[in-house]
Amino acid sequence: xxxxxxxxxxxxxxxYIQAMKYLTGLALLxxxxxxxxxxxxxxxxxxxxxxxxxxxxxxxxxxxxEWWGPCPLQGEPCEQRTKLYGSGRxxxxxxxxxxxxxxxxxxxxxxxxxxxxxxxxKNCQAPLVLDYGATFKIVLDGREKEIRFPGCExxxxxxxxxxxxx
Numbered sequence: 001x002x003x004x005x006x007x008x009x010x011x012x013x014x015x016y017i018q019a020m021k022y023l024t025g026l027a028l029l030x031x032x033x034x035x036x037x038x039x040x041x042x043x044x045x046x047x048x049x050x051x052x053x054x055x056x057x058x059x060x061x062x063x064x065x066e067w068w069g070p071c072p073l074q075g076e077p078c079e080q081r082t083k084l085y086g087s088g089r090x091x092x093x094x095x096x097x098x099x100x101x102x103x104x105x106x107x108x109x110x111x112x113x114x115x116x117x118x119x120x121x122k123n124c125q126a127p128l129v130l131d132y133g134a135t136f137k138i139v140l141d142g143r144e145k146e147i148r149f150p151g152c153e154x155x156x157x158x159x160x161x162x163x164x165x166x
Contacts, residue, residue, distance in 0.1 A: 058087070059139060060084065061110065062137075062138055066081075068131060082164070087107070088105075102163055111140060119138065119147075124147040124148075124151030127150075129149065
């Protein structure tokens with residue numbers, strides 16, 4: 001069998017084809033990696049929709065830091081932090097510890113109650129109380145409002161009653 005002689009033009013064509021195979025494989029690998037990255041990013045930042053509102057599940061929409069006294073000597077905490085996330089996740093830290101999922105429908109009712117109460121536009125200033133204190137933070141529609149207890153107490157209670165057990 002005679003050896004086949006490859007001309008310079010054929011040799012360049014073979015090299016070109018091999019380079020194109022390599023680049024095509026690399027491009028496909030990058031596309032797959034990009035798709036996996038985008039999918040993972042989507043899963044980590046799920047969006048729930050509720051009546052013209054877009055809430056990121058990791059966003060805290062209602063937060064309450066409260067403290068009271070006098071504290072017992074046994075070292076029991078005299079504070080409680082409550083966080084409600086856009087996903088419906090409820091986290092309690094302090095005197096009571098809990099991490100639960102209430103669901104998006106609860107979040108929807110909370111958002112609706114915040115809007116109905118008009119609390120985001122109200123003046124919630126009030127004199128401070130000596131044996132109890134609380135700071136509330138509400139985040140909605142790109143706005144953030146901080147309220148110190150007892151300001152807007154009635155409105156805040158109507159919001160909390162939707163997701164806290166009494």
